[in-house]
Amino acid sequence: MAEILKRKELPLLIIWLSVLIVFADYFIGGSIFKSAFQTLTVDWTVIIANWAVIVGGMAIMQRSIVLIQRPSTATIDRIMQGWQFGVATLLIVIGVFFGIENPTYNWLYTYILLPSWRTVYTIIIFFMATAAYRAFRARNPPSAVMLVCGILVLLRNAPVGHTIWSGFYPIGTWILDVVNLSGGRAIMIGSMIGALSLLIKILIGKEKILGEE
DSSP: OHHHHHSSHHHHHHHHHHHHHHHHHHHTOOHHHHHHHHIIIIIIHHHHHHHHHHHHHHHHHHHHHHHHHOOOSSHHHHHHHTHHHHHHHHHHHHHHHTOTTSHHHHHHIIIIIHHHHHHHHHHHHHHHHHHHHHHSOOSSHHHHHHHHHHHHHHHHHSHHHHHHOTTHHHHHHHIIIIIIHHHHHHHHHHHHHHHHHHHHHHHTTOSGGGSOO
């Protein structure tokens, strides 16, 4: 049994069955394919997602315990190694098992997790500002176009833009609805072509995700 589970034919067969059910329900229809599609997308998705959450929680707890138990010769070294983050993560994961309505979990979520998220997002803003400063430098024609478009969209959304000139709003809207939308659709089409090619490689067993070296 163990040898069968290690072979790549079993996951390849499961992938083939899943793809055929999805394609058959979309292109052919019928009660049989519809029932199989609902079972695949509703029941099995919930089961796999729940198991993924359990495995992820166990992995986080194991990583946090290793981080806490890591030996160190000085207190400053333990602080730099981030043992306190391991303790906080471990407490939050344990609190989840008591239920989201538990006062312990609510306290951990409100006074530890939320402030941590807000701190991370606040720090990211400074990185975004420095990245925008480096990107919006008109060193060549493409950079100049991006700089002008960025300024026009910024003035469209900022209240000061309406005060300076009312024409910033229609110009910025045209950039978002025409220029940006067309570029976004091109990226989406390219992504779908790449996803289709990846699907074909997986179906014929040529993708390394199936265990090939």
